[in-house]
Structure formats: C-alpha cells, structure tokens
Amino acid sequence: MTTHTQRASLAGPVKEVVDEFLILFANIGFAVSLFAVWAVLTLIGVIVDQNKGDAFYWQNYTPDLARIVLRLHLDNIYHSPAYISIIGLILISMTVATFRRVIPARLPALRAVKIDKIPLHAEFTVRGDETTVRARLERFFAERGWQIRKREFGGDEWSFIDKHNWARRGVLVAHVGFVIIAAGTTVYWATGYSGQFTVLSGNTATIPQTGATVALEQFGYRIDPVMTKSGVVYQPIDYVSHAIVTGKNGVPHDAIIRVNQPYDVDGVKIYQATYGFGMTFRLTENGAPVAGIPATPIKEGEGFAIPGTSRSIEYRSFVGTINRQTGQPGADPRPNDPGVTIQAFDGDKPLGQALIPLGTSLDLGSGYALTPLRYTLYSGFQYRYDPGIPLVLVGALVLLAGLCISFYFLPARLYVVVSGEGRTWNVGIAATTVKGFEIFEDRFRDIVAALRRVEDEPGSSAAPVPVPATS
Amino acid sequence: MLDPLKVAIDHDMVVLTLAVYVVGTLVLMGFFLMRSMILKRIGIGLAVAACALQIIELGTRWNMTGVWPLTNLYGSLSLFSGLGVLVFIIFAARYDLWLVGFGVLGISAIAFGYATTWNEGYMPAVPALQSYWIKVHVPLVIASYASFMVAFVVSSIYLLKLYAERRFGSAPTLRASAAGAGGNFSVAIERSAMRSMEATVAKTETPNIATAAANGDAFAIWLAGLPSLARLDMLTYRIVAVGLPLLTVGIITGAMWANEAWGAYWQWDPKETAALVSWIVYAAFMHLHTRNKWRGERTAWVSLVGFATIVFCYLGVNIWISGLHSYKM
Numbered sequence: 132m133t134t135h136t137q138r139a140s141l142a143g144p145v146k147e148v149v150d151e152f153l154i155l156f157a158n159i160g161f162a163v164s165l166f167a168v169w170a171v172l173t174l175i176g177v178i179v180d181q182n183k184g185d186a187f188y189w190q191n192y193t194p195d196l197a198r199i200v201l202r203l204h205l206d207n208i209y210h211s212p213a214y215i216s217i218i219g220l221i222l223i224s225m226t227v228a229t230f231r232r233v234i235p236a237r238l239p240a241l242r243a244v245k246i247d248k249i250p251l252h253a254e255f256t257v258r259g260d261e262t263t264v265r266a267r268l269e270r271f272f273a274e275r276g277w278q279i280r281k282r283e284f285g286g287d288e289w290s291f292i293d294k295h296n297w298a299r300r301g302v303l304v305a306h307v308g309f310v311i312i313a314a315g316t317t318v319y320w321a322t323g324y325s326g327q328f329t330v331l332s333g334n335t336a337t338i339p340q341t342g343a344t345v346a347l348e349q350f351g352y353r354i355d356p357v358m359t360k361s362g363v364v365y366q367p368i369d370y371v372s373h374a375i376v377t378g379k380n381g382v383p384h385d386a387i388i389r390v391n392q393p394y395d396v397d398g399v400k401i402y403q404a405t406y407g408f409g410m411t412f413r414l415t416e417n418g419a420p421v422a423g424i425p426a427t428p429i430k431e432g433e434g435f436a437i438p439g440t441s442r443s444i445e446y447r448s449f450v451g452t453i454n455r456q457t458g459q460p461g462a463d464p465r466p467n468d469p470g471v472t473i474q475a476f477d478g479d480k481p482l483g484q485a486l487i488p489l490g491t492s493l494d495l496g497s498g499y500a501l502t503p504l505r506y507t508l509y510s511g512f513q514y515r516y517d518p519g520i521p522l523v524l525v526g527a528l529v530l531l532a533g534l535c536i537s538f539y540f541l542p543a544r545l546y547v548v549v550s551g552e553g554r555t556w557n558v559g560i561a562a563t564t565v566k567g568f569e570i571f572e573d574r575f576r577d578i579v580a581a582l583r584r585v586e587d588e589p590g591s592s593a594a595p596v597p598v599p600a601t602s
Numbered sequence: 603m604l605d606p607l608k609v610a611i612d613h614d615m616v617v618l619t620l621a622v623y624v625v626g627t628l629v630l631m632g633f634f635l636m637r638s639m640i641l642k643r644i645g646i647g648l649a650v651a652a653c654a655l656q657i658i659e660l661g662t663r664w665n666m667t668g669v670w671p672l673t674n675l676y677g678s679l680s681l682f683s684g685l686g687v688l689v690f691i692i693f694a695a696r697y698d699l700w701l702v703g704f705g706v707l708g709i710s711a712i713a714f715g716y717a718t719t720w721n722e723g724y725m726p727a728v729p730a731l732q733s734y735w736i737k738v739h740v741p742l743v744i745a746s747y748a749s750f751m752v753a754f755v756v757s758s759i760y761l762l763k764l765y766a767e768r769r770f771g772s773a774p775t776l777r778a779s780a781a782g783a784g785g786n787f788s789v790a791i792e793r794s795a796m797r798s799m800e801a802t803v804a805k806t807e808t809p810n811i812a813t814a815a816a817n818g819d820a821f822a823i824w825l826a827g828l829p830s831l832a833r834l835d836m837l838t839y840r841i842v843a844v845g846l847p848l849l850t851v852g853i854i855t856g857a858m859w860a861n862e863a864w865g866a867y868w869q870w871d872p873k874e875t876a877a878l879v880s881w882i883v884y885a886a887f888m889h890l891h892t893r894n895k896w897r898g899e900r901t902a903w904v905s906l907v908g909f910a911t912i913v914f915c916y917l918g919v920n921i922w923i924s925g926l927h928s929y930k931m
Contacts, residue, residue: 357725367728534847567897
C-alpha cells in the first residue's frame, strides 16, 4: 500500500514533466522555432567556408571572425553537435506532433457539434416526410462523391459527410518520408564509406575498403577555345579516364569513367573528380644529378627537400601555355608551351616563386639547378559506397507524396443534422476543413446553393421554406 | 559555325522580349492604378506574348546550337522570367488576379534585363552539365523560383492592403458576413464564433477601407478594388503549394544528379544548403498557415522572407559564393 502511494506520488511529477515535454514538442510554434534555428545554422554554413583548415580562416578572415569560426566550430557546422542536435529535435518534434496533434486533429471523431458555432454553416427548412428528406440529402451527397456516415446522438441522427477523408493523412505521410530519409542517411553513416584517390597514367590504385584496383591506362581531356562577347574562353568539354577496374572476383574490366558517368564495382561507385599534371623534375648540383629526389612524377602541392640543405621545393601548379612575349602564364590551359610554377623554401620560410618552362633549368644557387622534365597526366577519382541511397530516395518520394496530398486535396467534413416534425424539417449543415474556413467558403456556398436548387426542383416532394439569416 | 541569320533573329528576339516585358509592366501598372478594362486586355495580351517570346527565344537558341540553353545564368534567368509570367497567367486566369500582373512582369523584366548582362553568346556545356538531369532538374527548380516570385508579389499586395486598412482605422471591427448565395439562407461568419476565428475574421475583413471608400476617399476606393485579404492570403497559399513541391522535386532531382556527377547526393554545397534554407522557410510557411493566429499577416511576411532566401539561393550563391554551382570566374 505504501509502495503504491509512493509510486503515485512519484508518478505525479514525472507525468507532469512528460506532459509538459509532449505539449512543448507538439507545439507548432516550437517546431517552427526549430526550423528557424536550423535555417540560420544552415545559412551560416553557406556563408562561412567549410572544412578548409585553420590556416585558411586565419589567412582569409579577420582575426576576430576567424577566432569565432574556429572556436564555435562553424568551419564544420553540418557535422557539429549543435546542428545534429537541431535535426534530432526536429525529428522528435515531428514525431510528437504527428501523434499528439496531426492524427487527432486530422482524424476527428464523429460527434455532434453546435452547428451555429462553426463559422461555415447554413440552415434551411424543407417539407416532406422525414424519410424522403433524409434520402434526398443522402442521394445529393452520394451523387457528388461524398462519403456518408451516420451516428445517433441524443436522439438526433447526424450525418458526417466527408470528401477526401484519406487525404487527412497527407501530413503524416510527409513526416514519415522525413523519418525514412533520416534512416537512409543513418545507414550510410553506419555502413557506408567514401574516399578519393589519384592515379598517374600507367599506374594502379586500390580502394582500401574492398581491395578493388583501378589501373589508369590513359586520361584524356578536351578543352575548346570558344569566342564569347568578352573574348576567347577555354571551355572544358570532356574529361575521360580509360581504366581497367578489377573487383572482388578478380576479373578485370575495361572502364570508361566520365563526369556524370560513374563506374560501379562491387557496389562501390567510382567517379571522375579531378585531373592534373604530374611532373618529373631533375635536380643537379654543379651539373651532376642529385639523388634522393622523387624519381616518379609528383603532383601539384607536393614537393621534395634538396638533399644536404634546409631548402625544399614545392610544385605549385602546371601552366599549359606560357606567353612568350610576357613570360607569364597564358590563358590557354592546354599544354602548348608548358611550364610549372614552383615555390622554394628555406625551412618554413618562403624564398620565392618561379615559372619555369618545361625542359629549362632554373638556377637555385649554390650550384643547384632544377629542371622540370616532362608531365604525366593523372586522374582524380572519388569513390563511395552508400547502401542508404535507395532508402533516401524512397523517403524523398514519400515526403513528396505527402506534400502533394496535403496541398492538393482538401479534406472537408460536413456535419448535417435534420430536425423537426411532421412535414417541416430543419436542415442544419456546417463545414470544417483541415485548412481553415476561408479556403472552403466559396465551395460551401456552392454546395448549399446546389442543395437548395435540388430541393427547389419542380416535382420534388418538398419545397424549401426560407429561413432568415442567423446573423 | 552558327548561321548568322539565326544569330541575328535570336538577338532581335532578346530585344523584342525585353521590350514586351517593359511595356507589359507599364500597361498592367496602368491597369493596377486606373482599373481600365482596355489596359487589362492589352496587359494580358502582352503578358502572354512576353511569356511565349521568352520560351521561343530559348527554344531558338537550343535549336541553333544544339546545346540545352539552361547551362548558364542567362538561360536560367530567361526561363525564370518566362515561367514567372506563365505561373502568373495560370493563376490570374483561374482567380482573376490580373491586378498584380505589373509586379510579376516588372520582376521578370528586371530579371531578364539582368540576364542579358550574362549573355556571353553560345557556349558548349562543361562536362558536369552534360547530363540529362539538366533537362529535369533546372526547369523544376526555376519553376519553383518563379512560383515563389508570384507568391511574393501577392503577399506584398496583401500587406499593402492590410496596412492601409490599419491606417484607415485604429480599431478594427468585426463584421459578420460572408455573402449568402441565395435569399433564403446564408453562410454566416458569426461574431459569437470561437475566439481563434475572430482573429481570422479581423484579418480577412477590411471595414475601414470600405467605410473610407464609402466616404469618397480615392485611395480607399482604389484599395477596395483589390482582391480581399482572405483571397490574397489563400492565393499566396495556393501558389506556395505549387512552388514547394516543385522545389522539393528540384532538390530531389538535384541530389540524384549530384550522386551521379559528384559521388554524393548531398555535399553541403552552398547552393544545396541555400536551397534547403528556402525549403525550410516555405515548409515553415505551410506549417504556420495551418494556425489561425499566424495565417494572414505573419505568413505574408514569411512569404517575403522566403523569396529573399530564394534570391540569395539563386543569385547570391551563384555569383558571390564559390561552390559547385558558382558562376564566378
């Protein structure tokens, strides 16, 4: 007995908290507030560069702004706890609102109402025996595709006449769509993976998660000069990698991988992402080759140390065409008269940049000379295994279906009660919809007018008796 | 080599289309101010002509170059202008909304005028845009932008009328009437109705404008000729109800395309996220519109904010922010 009382005394506060939680999370205003916060956080991610590394922000933003961005983790906002929490709260709010608000409000119980308290209502009197009056009403709505259900309350028979009753579930469907999308995203987080790799022509790369190999036979590109109003621009037309891909079964397959045309191996899709010019350098000291620098081509952004010194060289970028007149990089990115830009360092200290035509030596001082010998095209690929995609797609389509149901169908309910006696019957009719009253005002007027016309028809067993307006 | 004659025709069509937009805007502005039926008829004709010319001009480009014309800002803004007018024509024809046409044609004229500054000629598509998805994704998204533009204009007119109503009288009164369809019954909105409904009635009626109009106030008479607040609010809802599913499908098809081109259906690219922001704002609009307390003035403001996010998403992101959709050189 004591235990029961204690439980009861505990249950009270717990129930209060739970009730308050449910009320808050079912509140549309709260949901919209969450939407607003979500929108603001998302907007921050649009404006603030994402995932650039600390140095980028210190270089490109004012010190105060960079500090704010880095301290508040705005540099990776979409994966921040705040952002994920907001999405979590929205999902909870959506779930609670669906069960506490959407379902009860959208699927109202069949019960008697005060007709004249509903803004859209009308009353009129008809003559005839009760059975005939009711039958005519029923036929009127049935002929127009309304679903009729009858219940008796307090001795009065009520007709509940619905249109598009099924569409009351539209919001529910949309919310379910969201949940499915979230589930699909979670599947990727739990089991999917992605990555990037580059392969020099003639070389092979391996996807670590599956062991599949991609041997790049050749990378090709097409860039055309196009005359525009502003002058000649060099427009990329095609990037294509010719590769041999070997999956888990060990069988090599010829693969042509283009932008918009990924290649599927063991469920992992390989995408054409980037390309570049690998560069082979020769370093000499007093004319003799220096050992210890990479013998294979290095890519843009990579470098090497000059053996026996504190200096290093970084290969910055490939220049397709050097303007012979100015000695500066030309507009044409195609390798007509190619060169490279390099950056020299002494320790961390930059010493300077230089543009070197291919095959030409640059005197680095102290007897050292650097020569870019030849370029080798490489292809950059992205790969991704995402088993959640079908679920996300299904969720998106369910969401869309829910939106269309909610927006394009107007579930309306008419409450009709016939009261009176003898051959004079008063018909009370009121309408509610899930989208307020104004949206149905014209339609309701039309329905009542049509109903009146039917009752007015010659030959009808009853003629309507005018009733003054109720207000 | 392009046929010089076709190039000349295309150039002339661009000029003609812009001219029709501008003249149409002025004529429909005249109709808005003077309610002249002749101006209305001419304005309708010009709106239809502008829309047709715009679509034909894009079609001509496609035919001339063999390149889908929506691969640059010129093409997409051209389609935005044309579809904006098309969405407007459909709603105006259905709901007699021609009064707001000057706003739609005006924005379309500005958009197309701006588009011509991005007209660099006839360029082939870059590899990322060489996909059938461009024929699905871009028109859908642009159609949604166009719908939201029309909703923006209608909401603006709503707010104009609402604030004028407030200016004409300090204390709004509730008037209980919705027109009856016949003499022997009435559809009544009653004073005794629920409190939440009173708020709705107060927002959907303009008794102060009616009173001032009855007293001969010219501005009030002019305002009284505008569609009712309830109708404008409803139209905004209906137009957003077209735009939001289009934006949803646009985002979905964009994600499918991104999955094919970039290896992920969602990369938090500025354009994607800005579109998500717009989607969130309009989803909030739809949620708020279910609440009597919010329907009307507040949702009209949300519609305005929504269109601001669309402009940011469409132009701000493409022009000012680097990303996969950037037009920055």
